[in-house]
Amino acid sequence: MNKRIEPLWFLPLLAVFAAGLRGADELVLQPASMSIPAVIDQAVEAGWKERGIRPASPADDHTWLRRVTLDLTGRIPTVPEVKAFTEDKSPNRREIHIDRLISSPAYVRHMAHELEWYLMREKSNSLLAYLNRAIGEKRGWDRIFRELMVANESDAATKGSSAYLKPKVRDLDRLTNDVSVAFFGVNVSCAQCHDHPLVQDWKQDHFYGLKSFFSRTFEVGEHLAEKEHGVVRFLPNKGKEKEAGFMFLTGTKIAMPGSAEATKDQQKAEAKKIEEWKKSKTQPPAPTHSARARLVELALSANDRDFFNKAMVNYLWYRMFGHGLVMPLDQMHSENPPSHPELLAWLARDFAAHQYDISRLIRGMVASKTYALSSRYEGGSAPAANEFAVVRLKPLTPAQMGTSLRLAGMATVKGDLDKKIEEAERNGRGLADQFPPLADDFQVSVTEALFMANSKRYSGEVFPEGDDKLLTAMMKAATDDVRAGLAVQSVLSRPARPEEMSLISHYLKRHGGDPKEASRQVIWSLMASPEFRFNY
Amino acid sequence: MTRRSGICTPEDHAASRRQFLGAAAASGITAFGAQASALAGELKKQGKSVIMLWLAGGASQLETFDPKPGAVTGGPFRSIQTSTAGVRISELMPKLAKRLHDTCIIRSLNTKNADHGGGADLMMRGRRDDASLRFPDLGAVLARELGASDSKVPDYVSFYLQTEGRNFAGSGFLGARFGPMQLSQGMTPENLSKPDNISASDFADRMALRDSWSRAFEQGRISSSLGSHQQAFARVGGLMESQKLFDLAGESSKTRELYGPTQFAEQVLIARRLVEAGVPFVRVGRAWWDSHGQNFETHQEMVPELDHVMTTLLEDLKQRGMLRNTLVLTLSEFGRTPGINSSLGRDHFASAWSCSLSGCGVIGGSVYGKTDDRGDKVVDGEIGAARLFATIYKALGINPQKNYYVGSRPVPLTDPGTEPVKEVLA
Numbered sequence: 001m002n003k004r005i006e007p008l009w010f011l012p013l014l015a016v017f018a019a020g021l022r023g024a025d026e027l028v029l030q031p032a033s034m035s036i037p038a039v040i041d042q043a044v045e046a047g048w049k050e051r052g053i054r055p056a057s058p059a060d061d062h063t064w065l066r067r068v069t070l071d072l073t074g075r076i077p078t079v080p081e082v083k084a085f086t087e088d089k090s091p092n093r094r095e096i097h098i099d100r101l102i103s104s105p106a107y108v109r110h111m112a113h114e115l116e117w118y119l120m121r122e123k124s125n126s127l128l129a130y131l132n133r134a135i136g137e138k139r140g141w142d143r144i145f146r147e148l149m150v151a152n153e154s155d156a157a158t159k160g161s162s163a164y165l166k167p168k169v170r171d172l173d174r175l176t177n178d179v180s181v182a183f184f185g186v187n188v189s190c191a192q193c194h195d196h197p198l199v200q201d202w203k204q205d206h207f208y209g210l211k212s213f214f215s216r217t218f219e220v221g222e223h224l225a226e227k228e229h230g231v232v233r234f235l236p237n238k239g240k241e242k243e244a245g246f247m248f249l250t251g252t253k254i255a256m257p258g259s260a261e262a263t264k265d266q267q268k269a270e271a272k273k274i275e276e277w278k279k280s281k282t283q284p285p286a287p288t289h290s291a292r293a294r295l296v297e298l299a300l301s302a303n304d305r306d307f308f309n310k311a312m313v314n315y316l317w318y319r320m321f322g323h324g325l326v327m328p329l330d331q332m333h334s335e336n337p338p339s340h341p342e343l344l345a346w347l348a349r350d351f352a353a354h355q356y357d358i359s360r361l362i363r364g365m366v367a368s369k370t371y372a373l374s375s376r377y378e379g380g381s382a383p384a385a386n387e388f389a390v391v392r393l394k395p396l397t398p399a400q401m402g403t404s405l406r407l408a409g410m411a412t413v414k415g416d417l418d419k420k421i422e423e424a425e426r427n428g429r430g431l432a433d434q435f436p437p438l439a440d441d442f443q444v445s446v447t448e449a450l451f452m453a454n455s456k457r458y459s460g461e462v463f464p465e466g467d468d469k470l471l472t473a474m475m476k477a478a479t480d481d482v483r484a485g486l487a488v489q490s491v492l493s494r495p496a497r498p499e500e501m502s503l504i505s506h507y508l509k510r511h512g513g514d515p516k517e518a519s520r521q522v523i524w525s526l527m528a529s530p531e532f533r534f535n536y
Numbered sequence: 537m538t539r540r541s542g543i544c545t546p547e548d549h550a551a552s553r554r555q556f557l558g559a560a561a562a563s564g565i566t567a568f569g570a571q572a573s574a575l576a577g578e579l580k581k582q583g584k585s586v587i588m589l590w591l592a593g594g595a596s597q598l599e600t601f602d603p604k605p606g607a608v609t610g611g612p613f614r615s616i617q618t619s620t621a622g623v624r625i626s627e628l629m630p631k632l633a634k635r636l637h638d639t640c641i642i643r644s645l646n647t648k649n650a651d652h653g654g655g656a657d658l659m660m661r662g663r664r665d666d667a668s669l670r671f672p673d674l675g676a677v678l679a680r681e682l683g684a685s686d687s688k689v690p691d692y693v694s695f696y697l698q699t700e701g702r703n704f705a706g707s708g709f710l711g712a713r714f715g716p717m718q719l720s721q722g723m724t725p726e727n728l729s730k731p732d733n734i735s736a737s738d739f740a741d742r743m744a745l746r747d748s749w750s751r752a753f754e755q756g757r758i759s760s761s762l763g764s765h766q767q768a769f770a771r772v773g774g775l776m777e778s779q780k781l782f783d784l785a786g787e788s789s790k791t792r793e794l795y796g797p798t799q800f801a802e803q804v805l806i807a808r809r810l811v812e813a814g815v816p817f818v819r820v821g822r823a824w825w826d827s828h829g830q831n832f833e834t835h836q837e838m839v840p841e842l843d844h845v846m847t848t849l850l851e852d853l854k855q856r857g858m859l860r861n862t863l864v865l866t867l868s869e870f871g872r873t874p875g876i877n878s879s880l881g882r883d884h885f886a887s888a889w890s891c892s893l894s895g896c897g898v899i900g901g902s903v904y905g906k907t908d909d910r911g912d913k914v915v916d917g918e919i920g921a922a923r924l925f926a927t928i929y930k931a932l933g934i935n936p937q938k939n940y941y942v943g944s945r946p947v948p949l950t951d952p953g954t955e956p957v958k959e960v961l962a
Contacts, residue, residue: 328943376756393759436712440943443713443764446690446771450727453743453772459731507745511738521734521742529749530765536757 029346036350036364043343044370044388053383056374056390061086062494063374063536064094068366069493070396070535071320072101074110075403075421076493078413098366102359106421108136111358113399117437118315119148119164119182126167130160140356141312145183146296151224153283162224169217169224176211183299184249185311187330208232209247213295216258216287220277225284226292227270229258246291250304257289307332309348313361314338317347320365322392323385328440339386375536393534395442399425400535402432408491408527409464411473431461444533452528462527463520474519480505483519491526584682584896584932585811588674588819588865589804589846592698593652593826596872596882598911599626599835600842601890602643609874609910612832620901628839631847637901638850638859639894640960644905644917645924647870650884652826655869661708662925663951669709669942674928675817676707676714677949681934682816683714685767688774689781689815690717690725695803697721698823709942713764716819723802728779743769781809794848801845808852811862825868829879842866850894863896863931874911888914891924897931897962904960922954930956 030039048055059067065085069077077085085097101107112131120127134144151162168175177188188207216227232244246256262270277284286293299308310332318324325338338344347361354360365371375391383389396404406424413420434451436442452458465472470490474483484504488496496504504522511518526532598604603615603626615624618636625633625641632639649655649664658664660673672680675692683691694716707715717725730739750766780786784802787809795801800822807818822842827834846866853859871889872882888907894900905917926936929949936956939946 328945331943331945378756382758393757393762395761436715439709439711441711442761443711444761444768445712445715446768446775447712447715447717447727449768449772450775453739453769454727454729454731454776456731459733503745503748507741511741517733517738521738522745525742525745525749528746528769529753530762531749531753533765534762536753 027342027345029342037368039346040368040370043340047387048389053387053389056377058372059374064372066493067535070400073106074400076407078407079489080413082493095367098363102363105418111135126163141358142300142356149292149296165224169219172211172214175214181330183311184307185314185330185332204236205244205247208234208244212244212246213291216291220284221281223283225277226287226290228287229262231259248298248304249307252304254294254298256291309352310344313347313351316361321388322394393536395534397438398432398435401435402428405431405462409462409470410468411470411486411490412468414468471519475516480508483508487522487526492531583861586678586817586863587807587811590819590821591825591868592821592823594868594870594872594884595825596835597890599628599839601625601641602907604911607910623903629843631843635847639892639900640898640902641892642904643890643907644914644919645889646914646918647886647921650870650886652869658921659867659869662921672708672710675716675819676710678817679714680710689778689813692716692817693810693815694819695719696821724782728776781813782806798841804845804849827881828883829881831882859895861896864894867891898960899962902960904957919957922950923957926950926954926956930961
């Protein structure tokens with residue numbers, strides 16, 4: 001036992017965060033009636049004005065379309081989609097397109113995937129079925145939180161929800177931290193701010209208080225079960241062993257039935273019940289008083305829900321803009337204030353006021369002018385990331401890479417678009433596995449470059465042939481310029497620029513001995529470009 | 537009762553990052569001094585490499601580095617005198633006994649985890665993951681510390697062909713960039729050779745065309761992720777060249793004979809070639825040490841091979857003038873029980889076991905730590921994984937307290953307060 005290492009360090013930051021929450025009430029927020037994009041743009045522009053920042057130019061239609069298609073449906077736009085969008089001259093074509101993407105089945109699958117990664121942090125796919133249903137039915141984030149915590153497998157609507165808790169329940173410290181990071185934006189194992197003056201006022205009770213809500217949970221065979229009794233005891237930094245109460249991060253405590261020492265009879269009865277559950281192999285019934293259900297009530301109650309409201313807003317902001325309003329995402333405390341406090345507070349309030357509707361929030365973010373800026377900054381060095389004055393590059397996720405590589409090999413789409421997209425998602429899974437998951441300060445590995453350069457498997461999958469395929473269309477085309485145009489259009493989702501036309505035409509001519517192989521090489525070069533690798 | 541470990545407290549961080557920066561700014565001279573010594577450290581670690589002989593499954597310390605002949609736990613093998621006066625090792629290692637002068641034996645590991653998965657995780661990383669972080673393994677840390685961003689050779693190569701105990705540690709929070717080049721299917725890595733359907737000149741032209749897209753895209757865009765993409769493709773050619781390092785046809789038949797014909801020997805010879813070409817970390821995994829039954833037959837068969845290959849490697853490195861800059865580690869996830877079970881086997885045991893460090897930065901011919909007469913427990917110099925790793929880093933000229941930043945969280949290479957074992961450091 002290492003006596004030098006204790007978990008107390010995070011308590012002061014909770015204290016200062018709680019202090020920050022009180023401060024948040026004093027922020028002057030825009031009226032609730034304003035639209036999300038208007039509030040975003042106003043807040044971000046005010047920052048530029050205050051600090052004399054010149055933002056990047058707006059992105060062109062092709063760039064915006066690729067960006068929003070990747071963000072909302074996890075794949076590049078197809079050639080017919082690009083054509084239809086750029087030929088649409090209606091003034092609100094972007095809003096129309098956002099709505100079209102959000103109401104497509106691919107959006108549901110993509111968001112389920114994104115949230116799976118957010119919640120599980122490893123490739124497991126165990127929660128996908130539940131998340132697909134939840135997002136498909138437009139369940140709010142509060143309801144999803146409740147369902148994941150309660151984990152009722154007997155109800156068809158929440159089947160599969162226990163996949164969140166199950167793999168974590170063997171390590172309750174880790175479970176406590178995972179829940180805290182994902183739902184409250186606070187990492188309880190970070191090592192900052194430990195010498196804050198408030199440290200004496202904050203005890204380990206907060207960590208163990210949160211852990212208490214999970215301490216009655218255990219596994220019975222394939223199922224999760226929860227006891228009627230139980231409290232957490234721990235050895236504090238100083239002093240004797242003590243009992244933790246049921247306490248939320250804000251310091252709010254609740255009285256939980258079953259906190260008294262169980263009597264011998266109660267223990268016996270419980271042991272007997274557990275034996276029966278083991279034998280029956282069905283989901284044990286929920287206890288009369290579920291500690292996990294109480295945690296949900298508490299975390300969503302009017303005075304304590306700020307953690308919950310802000311954590312998801314900040315995460316979605318990070319996914320859409322490539323940088324959170326608070327960074328790192330799991331350090332949402334007042335020593336680490338948001339870049340735009342009023343904006344975060346307004347969005348959090350709006351999110352709660354609209355039943356924690358994730359799609360509504362995302363729609364508002366991607367409809368903003370801030371989202372629609374260019375990722376290129378010319379004439380000087382780019383402003384800091386937290387000014388949101390130039391769009392950040394986001395590496396494609398493994399799933400986005402897999403699906404997009406499959407779609408990039410298509411010159412057109414015949415038949416039902418969503419069917420084709422689903423097919424690309426399915427066929428792209430093997431490729432997806434070859435690319436690493438997202439990480440802070442993401443670095444492309446040479447293993448990935450070697451895979452693209454030399455793997456037979458890769459070349460076997462990315463140059464398909466057939467009626468609607470890019471390679472076939474290039475072979476049928478009359479001139480090298482047309483071939484160049486087709487390749488850039490399919491792979492990069494935009495028309496070829498004159499200098500690209502001439503480079504590619506020249507390449508095809510110089511390698512004219514084997515025209516098909518030359519076309520493959522051109523396609524390869526575009527797929528291996530950073531323009532393809534990143535959502536820009 | 538619980539007392540959590542793995543996350544730190546105020547007193548662990550005597551100075552926070554903020555305080556440090558503040559102090560450095562306030563005192564120009566101190567800051568300059570710190571910088572100068574940091575720079576000296578950077579120079580010192582240049583050209584350093586590690587070859588790790590990973591004895592997967594858990595080799596027995598009693599049949600290798602810490603024999604107990606005559607004890608009830610001792611087993612049938614004798615101990616023999618080594619080239620260091622007073623130091624005896626198992627008779628199964630006669631070659632190492634004759635050239636112990638470059639090797640330091642540590643006999644006092646108490647690492648507490650006697651489970652294959654957990655033990656391997658611990659001994660490859662030097663610590664347990666905490667609730668929110670997956671730590672990088674030794675190979676990934678050394679890839680980052682000792683590798684060059686434009687290197688023409690891999691930073692981290694891992695051989696592991698056996699099916700048992702495939703615990704691939706990985707690069708944790710350092711990400712895929714510092715992950716291993718894995719050889720799990722054969723003696724040459726995947727995707728290092730050019731596909732047959734493209735000529736060498738087309739391959740180069742195709743890459744040049746890609747580079748032109750890359751240059752155009754980089755105009756007006758700066759990001760480290762973007763830079764790493766260009767860097768990764770720029771390294772492809774060099775790495776493909778390095779394929780020849782995996783081909784032992786490039787080695788003299790005399791050298792090959794010295795190492796011997798076994799797969800383990802060939803992999804270790806390839807490891808030497810890789811290190812010679814500048815690869816900072818190579819791990820050669822050798823499985824089947826998990827001798828729950830027939831421990832003595834198993835070790836009688838496997839230890840002499842280890843003895844031969846390890847000493848040949850040390851001699852080869854020495855003759856090439858490389859041993860000064862190459863640290864050779866023999867390590868397992870744990871050792872084996874002194875008690876002998878009814879199948880004449882030894883079981884998992886992490887409370888008192890051994891490893892060895894040879895070459896770079898360590899005092900050769902030395903022994904650190906001591907176990908009791910039966911080998912049941914450590915009686916002198918007990919250390920855990922953290923201090924072993926601090927010692928390894930220090931031997932390579934790397935500050936064990938160096939911080940990485942995960943977001944804004946400082947993560948030192950070894951847990952705060954961990955001291956290297958000075959007694960074994962040259």
